[in-house]
Amino acid sequence: MSTDRINTPDLKTPSEPFEVTTMTAEQIKDELTRQYPSKVKRKRDKQILLNEKIEEADGTLTLPVINANTRTSPGIITQRGCSYAGCKGVIMGPTRDIVNITHGPIGCGFYSWLTRRNQTKPPTDEHDNFMPYSFSTDMHDENIIFGGEKKLKAAIQEAYDLFHPKAIAVFATCPVGLIGDDVHQVCREMKRELSDCNVFAFSCEGYKGVSQSAGHHIANNGVFQHMVGNQKTEPEGKFKINLLGEYNIGGDAFVLEDMFERCGITLLSTFSGNSTVEQFEQSHWAQLNCVMCHRSINYVADMIEKKYGAPWIKVNFIGAKATAKSLRKIAEFFDDAELTARVEKVIEEEYPAVRKAQEEILPRTEGKRAMLFVGGSRAHSYQELFAEIGMKTIAAGYEFAHRDDYEGRKVLPDIKIDADSRNIEELSVEKDEEHFREPQTNADIEELKKGDFFQNYQGMMADMGEKAMIIDDVSHHEAEKLIEMCQPDIFCAGIKEKYAVQKLGVPCKQLHSYDYGGPYAGFQGAIQFYQDIDRMVNSKVKDMIKAPWE
């Protein structure tokens, strides 16, 4: 370890208990569910917790159990989307050189067209980029009645004739499953027929699972089956990693790519920000997998490890401190003096600007209170960023996460899969005898394995303050009540919530789309985030809301 490593102090890591002016946390919790029909209330009561952490004698934490990843009660106004959205929109969307054909009526293809801000930067004009396009079979009633396979086949052919892409992916929408179109069979046939184009399908009908999380799983299975491992020769690079669960919203991936390059780390692939088919195909050559969004992709890391041998670590590049920590962790894995030195140099170059920004902004943001209800990892990781400018997260929850995202991977063995998720395929993966390699590192791998170096994700709750409110799959009703009762300084959610929140006079930061800002990853992204939050929580608009005669 270099001794002159730059210090990345906590400017402020607030852990005060959840506090509101007149009500106790318990009262607030009760108020949220008071109006529900009793059956719904019972369910919600298991999904709304106060973060009461019990520290055991051995130093481990016992956390309350949350009933995550269960279906949303019908009639509830939820943040959640569907399996198709998770599969096509989230995971497959950011890859630029695949023609993604939505097989179904026009809507699904239309709504997932360019709305997620996955940025991509083809190296030259000649490289494919289909991301600004929406492809659909635009199924009509006759296709529903007589079946859509023929149309799908023709559409694949037309896409091929027009664009000659490397790969074509097909996404099944709700009615497709029902009418029995065999999209996989069609794709296999077309792959054979076209010969120089990889064609594969996803059974990601919207009704699968309980949220977009099901779609992530389906998509990742497909990526693993149809692309990972296809590249048979080892790519260049001394320290080769994959970055998993980074989708390049607002250019986050560009910041990270640049950072890795400066560190001398070869990023073989990102799943799936600024990604290409080629990246996926060579990803099994990485020595280490770094998982950003644990929720959406941890199973890919598991599958790669099982099949090809590379271990994985949880990283977090949201927050300056977390970024430094994650870089150092990667260096620790490779245990190479030069790499470590370069990592420290990058941190040293970047951190002063971060600290300067923190110091400038902190007096204006310190003590302000945030709520985060979004995603499967952002509601957690962004708490770090808020903490870096002295802001407290008083309530948080995920939109589509599972228990482990709240309570940590230690609860994985206890998670019961219910009927709604049972049909999401779990791939059975075997060791690839030809390509499997033991971890490629100088470090004492066995030593590392003993600690919590690999596969360690503690979940959101461990990091949150005592009695902070934890709400899974928050409903509009609850969010509204919560804001009215607690008057946070900022609320983080998505587009569906944004304007309702703002009607209450509270700024709402979209953490799906970054409000069309960003990047927020890495050091530069952190600075950008501080500035954006400063702007939002200190905007003059607050003072203008009430008319002078009101």
Add this chain to the structure above:
Amino acid sequence: MSTDRINTPDLKTPSEPFEVTTMTAEQIKDELTRQYPSKVKRKRDKQILLNEKIEEADGTLTLPVINANTRTSPGIITQRGCSYAGCKGVIMGPTRDIVNITHGPIGCGFYSWLTRRNQTKPPTDEHDNFMPYSFSTDMHDENIIFGGEKKLKAAIQEAYDLFHPKAIAVFATCPVGLIGDDVHQVCREMKRELSDCNVFAFSCEGYKGVSQSAGHHIANNGVFQHMVGNQKTEPEGKFKINLLGEYNIGGDAFVLEDMFERCGITLLSTFSGNSTVEQFEQSHWAQLNCVMCHRSINYVADMIEKKYGAPWIKVNFIGAKATAKSLRKIAEFFDDAELTARVEKVIEEEYPAVRKAQEEILPRTEGKRAMLFVGGSRAHSYQELFAEIGMKTIAAGYEFAHRDDYEGRKVLPDIKIDADSRNIEELSVEKDEEHFREPQTNADIEELKKGDFFQNYQGMMADMGEKAMIIDDVSHHEAEKLIEMCQPDIFCAGIKEKYAVQKLGVPCKQLHSYDYGGPYAGFQGAIQFYQDIDRMVNSKVKDMIKAPWE
């Protein structure tokens, strides 16, 4: 003469008498002045004529006498501007490398800032171009009380320090004359002081003369005195001409410059479209002066002829036929076979497109009726363009012309200068013994002189139809009545009239600014004009004016 010269036929030269649906021309004339107080009516009756042409036995025409260039009755809403406008705005405005300082309160400098569309094209970035600037001494009350000479001096110095121009011109506004600032003395002093900058002034106070015409005269005198002749060595060029009275509205001069170049004619200077100090300074080297706007500049041609010897001809580049005729006239002057051939070649190249445009547009414009009230030459020259697409001019008049512009130069000896114009200086010019040259031409100059080749301008009335209405200095009242009674298809005037005319449902073409269109000169300009008029007289907006319930 080349025998294969291209024919430029009249497509239609309408000469039908002025006609309206229900009233005679005489009745209309009466109606125009009915409401005036008797004194005003008496005056206007001498300025509103029916074009009753009497052809004498010898073929000469006798035309009614018009009382032009007399002061507008106070209280009349007139088109006219002032001497300053004519001097600074019209004549001096288009020269790009003079810093024109308005000496007076801010208004005059402000209103004459960029509003005339004199285009200019410096050959490189390094060349001066002050046309987009407005310079003023912005006189305040203390300058009026204590005199403005000191401020003017300081302003000249500041302009020099900022811009180091070749020349600075000063324009006196109304109060300057009254308070007795000696702008000429100030300029002489500053010229001496600055040594490498020509500084001169114009006593063009707004109250001088009866219209902007006085300002033209003052300006031209100044140009002649302060710049013409300064260049002592003869410029290159076999056929050297000046173009006088072309101000490059909408890029007209660019069209003509290109045309002359293709003909092999060297344009030494244009007074003053796209012009420079250098052009004026070398202009006395021209062999021939070609006068476009007879009104604004004929005295410059006279002065040059007297001092330097080059004769002048009237030309007209408004209208395709007129353009061809004028080019041929220039060729006739030089009487050089090669030049004549090149002129014919240019006509041959340009004319087919003109004819095509005429033929395409004529069916939509033929028989439509125009009125033109503008300028000192445009109300005449544009009648040709209208005729080329079959349109009749049923009424016309100038804003600031003199009798000769209506009746032709033959009336010059009869024109009496009244009190309002008497103080406009007539320069007394003498032959420059050193630079005077007899006409430089192959042609038999004496033969040409016998005919009407030189200095021949017949005026507007000779070209107009019998009983067409001729109105000098038309008032708003008369224009409105005229339109109501005659319902022309198009009315040509300026910005002050435009929207009042259009309120009556008649399109108004601005012939000062070309409605921010153009160019209209030369062959290409003619085509542009046909198209613009076609658009205007056939616009769908006419059909929309009346609401269906009206």
Add this chain to the structure above:
Amino acid sequence: MALLRHTTDDVIERQALTVNPAKTCQPIGAMYAALGIHRCLPHSHGSQGCCSYHRSTLSRHYKEPAMAATSSFTEGSSVFGGQANLLQAINTIFSVYDPDVIAVHTTCLSETIGDDIPQIAETANNKGLIPEGKKIIHANTPSYVGAHTTGFANMTKAMVDYFATSTTEEKVEGQINLIPGWVEPADMREMKRIVKMMGLEGITFPDTSDVLDAPLRAEYKMYPDGGTTVEQLAATGDSSGTIALGPVCSGPAAEALKAKCQVPEDTLPLPIGLRATDIFVQHLRKYNGGEVPEAITAERGRLVDMVSDMSQYFYGKTVALWGDPDQLVSLTQFLVDLDMRPKYIITGTPGKVFLRRIAEVLGEEDVKKVVVKQGPQADMFYMHQLIKREKVDLLIGNTYGKYISRDEDIPLIRHGFPIIDRVGHQYFPTCGYRGAIRLCEKILDAFLDRQDRDSPEESFELTM
């Protein structure tokens, strides 16, 4: 570089693939229409994703909350049908969100399954899940039929089917129904203003003004002040007449009302532009004794004045436009009246009537010079290909046109749905005479900005 680097001018005939659609699916139209009922919660009977997508898209367009519930189908529901989900939803919605009306629309999923909404609502009623005075209405909006416009039309018609009542023989004099069609809240407000100026009592439905352009007042109203009330919807049956604006979106409701309550109807073009607004005003005269107030005639005159003053900048300019049929027909008429030249006119909404209507507007001769196309392959990819073949001066359409705009360096006027990258459309109408002035302003700004940008320095114009 190019954003749409794979779009070439090589047009190949497609039968199956839609690329960059010029439409979306029915349910979002039903949701938007339902938001135009006061105290109504739209309900999407299908998978969660549909509802999420529609709400997101509406919120992006209006920069407003777009509240709607969903039956949250899972794999189980898609096997066993969605009755249980809908019943539970109804119970929860009335308990928690307390709307006056739940407006259920179906999705491709529930339609393929064949869920019978009226029967489920009946069951809910029998189970006592519907509180006294509350209502459930529905529209069938299979995504695989028609387009978003169809869904709007169906839900609007449902308002008639469920609420309109004829209570007397005599119709109420001076009371008319106004069906504004799929336009902005500001347009609905503007139409209502015109009806009011004409001295008429108008019942406008749906009416999203004051719903999707709600003020920020530091309080959140789940049901903002706007929207047509249930009482007003009932009263439509007693009106003297119905004016339906836009045959695609408003026609079916007007016809239903005529059939159900014998209210005479006129289905008119959307009042975009001068002539279409003239037609609108002319038809209002049928009900107010023929009077047109001076203020309306003056607004019209101001529009004509502006067109007259600036006509040189409109003349001959070519336009590619895409969007919904009702808008496109009136827009095309207006462009023609401005002496402009529509060149490519594209709608994803299927229906051959569109071709006939455009032909009527353009005239027999001019329609031949124009590419007009409707249906699945009438998409923005095709339009872009046409533009690659022969450029136009202006694009008029939704936000997705910005990619073409930048690639081809053609100015884009945002009109239609969705507009998710600019604001203003919510607040300033493009309907009516004043709306036409705004359209003119936007067109002129586009052209004049280009002139200022592109003119050589010597012909840079001060006055325009």
Add this chain to the structure above:
Amino acid sequence: MALLRHTTDDVIERQALTVNPAKTCQPIGAMYAALGIHRCLPHSHGSQGCCSYHRSTLSRHYKEPAMAATSSFTEGSSVFGGQANLLQAINTIFSVYDPDVIAVHTTCLSETIGDDIPQIAETANNKGLIPEGKKIIHANTPSYVGAHTTGFANMTKAMVDYFATSTTEEKVEGQINLIPGWVEPADMREMKRIVKMMGLEGITFPDTSDVLDAPLRAEYKMYPDGGTTVEQLAATGDSSGTIALGPVCSGPAAEALKAKCQVPEDTLPLPIGLRATDIFVQHLRKYNGGEVPEAITAERGRLVDMVSDMSQYFYGKTVALWGDPDQLVSLTQFLVDLDMRPKYIITGTPGKVFLRRIAEVLGEEDVKKVVVKQGPQADMFYMHQLIKREKVDLLIGNTYGKYISRDEDIPLIRHGFPIIDRVGHQYFPTCGYRGAIRLCEKILDAFLDRQDRDSPEESFELTM
């Protein structure tokens, strides 16, 4: 290349030369104000050129006729005085153009000569040149004092001096005077609408709405339907109060009215932007019992909503603005409220009060970071030099800013006078809450258009 190639960042102190002025002279303001009296013909007592220039400039700005007569001074008049000219003019004007009022303003020429207008009018009256019931009013507007704004203020004050009459001890309850200042016809219309919504009877003067935004109706009305009537002007003396918008343009008339007829007055900032409109509405409450109708509060809320939704695009953006003091003060306030940063604020209109007012709006700290300048050398050349030194994100000012806009590639929002290269300002207000929404829209369009143009392809945004 550059249009203004001689403008460098080398600022030298000037004392005498004005380059590219940010103002013009008094008479045009008087002419514009006079056009706001119904059936009034402005008359320029001076050389023909003044009148011609003013009419041309007004016509270019409004794209409307701007009728005015002139005394057509010649050299003789400038020696012997203009009495004969004015007497003849009065006779001719009443004979031919038949106005109710002739509003005479002077020029630098007649002021230097020292013509006494009231005395000449008296003579005209004695000679029987003024028909029964007709009026001549006047304002002294020497071009070498103040600026165009001063002329507007003077003629507005003349309306009070000549017409206002106090007929009773008791003022008329609910009747107020509204002096809108130099704003667009659309702004006057908008202010009147707000006054009316507040339940008040407003007498607005001058009022150019329906005068300089007249419809095209195939008839020409020398005196369009709008304008304040002589009767209304007389009645101002009986109003309960006067609200004068903008101290420079409206203050003097309000004070004159207070002195002459004891009408209490409040001189407020021009209601541009949220806070200034709040102040306007607050003062209207003094006269209507304090009630603010929900519709106004809702309009306000829609403005706040838009600002809230889009605040990220406003934040921190720097602006150079120039024009008239009353506009600049309110605009600056609004920009500050939008979290924007005015950086250079320039007016040619002389008066040190301006500096104090701007300082109040910006606050002690922030005003130090801003260049604020007034007077002769506070010109657009100077502002451009500042911009050369340190760029801004946005220009707000009149059409002449387009040269700087193109040279420096900075978007320009046209506001103020004159705007001669775009239309729309005549029709759509920027005053009031709705006007502020329009301003926001324009600012956003400017920034978002730039973002769309300049963003790298990979960060080209669909949603904004």
